[in-house]
Amino acid sequence: MILEGKAWIFGDDIDTDAIIPARYLNTHDPEELARHCMEDADPEFASKVSRGDFIVAGKNFGCGSSREHAPISIKAAGVGGIIAVSFARIFFRNAMNIGLPIWECPEAVQAIQKGDSIKVDVEKGAIELPQKGYTFQATPLPEFIQQLIVNGGLVNYVRLKLGKEAL
């Protein structure tokens, strides 16, 4: 699968309160959460992001609260994926579990500027910047997690274990 979109740049240590502030956690409706996505980091993001765009961030993206509402809001806002130097571990798990593609790739983060076009080959973890002529290789995911993604995330993993058909 190939994903294409433009880059939105964020800094280091973007916490899940910035991604989706607790004042909006009185619901778990993805569309409602999407309206406030990244609000305390960039109040214009939710209204200006286009389907398929990428979030590009520094280290420790998604630190803080375990709220799955954070990756849910990003996914529902139409973001194609996140490229970061590193991810906080609960956010990493949550993104994998709900099928939001994320890649760790410090070199790509360094090269990407606001608005750059990005093309990602999801299976290979190859991040291409067509205008600049660069291609970067993201850190490969552990085998178990690749399998989890292939099987359609944790919901389907559990369904198969319970003897049910995948959704």
Place this chain on the structure above:
Amino acid sequence: MGQTMVQKILARGAGKKSVEPGEIVNTKIDLCLGNDITAPVAISEFNRMGAETVFNTSRVALVPDHFTPNKDINTAKQVQIMREFAEKHRIKYYYEIGKMGVEHALLPEEGLALPGEIIIGADSHTCTYGALGAFATGVGSTDLAAAMALGEAWFKVPPAIKFEYNGKLPEWVGGKDLILYTIGEIGVDGALYRAMEFSGPAMEEMSLEGRLSMSNMAIEAGAKCGYMEPDGKVLEYAASRAAREYEPVYGDRDAEYENTFRFEVSNLEPQVAFPHKPSNVKPVSKAQEVHIHQSVIGSCTNGRIEDLRQAAGVLRGNKVHPSLRLIVIPATQEVYSQALKEGLLEIFMEAGAAVSTPTCGPCLGGHMGILAPGEKAVATTNRNFVGRMGDPQSEVYLSSPAVAAASAVAGYIIHPGEVAK
């Protein structure tokens, strides 16, 4: 090469002799936990998984503590989802308002977080139970759903970093100060994906409450867990409260650590984390120009009885400064009741504080003390991110209960020794 306590707990849970850092293991879990923000999402995922029953009705805890007693109709609906799920699936450990407490203060009291156990919670501060010798870590809602359905979870075995605290803690300096100091030294991703092991003479001396505060904030350094091997204090506490059988686990003498930090703590001052990161830490003597509008004492970090005793010790005979609000939130009904018996609540009220029923409330900017633009709060909570306690233009300074109480009297952040009578 030997193994750490965490490696041994995970190995036991996975039915293996040993596990290596980086290895992914599937383990049974002893308890899984959700709250009124995370459980509703987990319940909808649980249903999508096609699960008909929870794996064990006495291994799931559901605690409506974040927006409760409910602040509005939407949050009431969230708790309604939880309550109906708990009834339908006969969840033994659902805590209704009146019995409810802040989850990470409540579960240890209830004997539901025990040495040697594997506990996951859809709340990042689940790492608190490491102070009791458990492997405990925060996960998301889908992980909670899977755990409720299967009774198991996957983990990447974390490498460990050892923190050794030498010397004797001075008066007014405790667990909260030590963990803030530590995060200040290593940064908010200083222990990313790692297990933090707390050890040394200052830890051995420390009360359980102080240790729980430390493990609680391991996540603020990015850690997967923060723990101390169970000693006599832990074993005594666990034995007096345990809701089930448990078996403590201890690391090997030759366990491998990625790194070791040694801190001499005898001259440590009370610590304050400035906005907007828990790692932006300074000693209290460097914070005296910070005038505040609100002081909050409570939360899963510092809402336990020792915390309230410390605050009362500072507030006794003092008045809250007329320019600010002091809000005291005992973390559980048991803490509330004990504080009542000891006369602590009277001290708070005479000083001019508001005392609330248990709730996470203001810590996450939920309710019960939200900040307006430009306002500053000192709080015994765990996070000072932008907008954490209210408006994105407000500020939160993290401290111990003693510093928060003293600052409420002075009107600005101050060393408790300068205020206590």
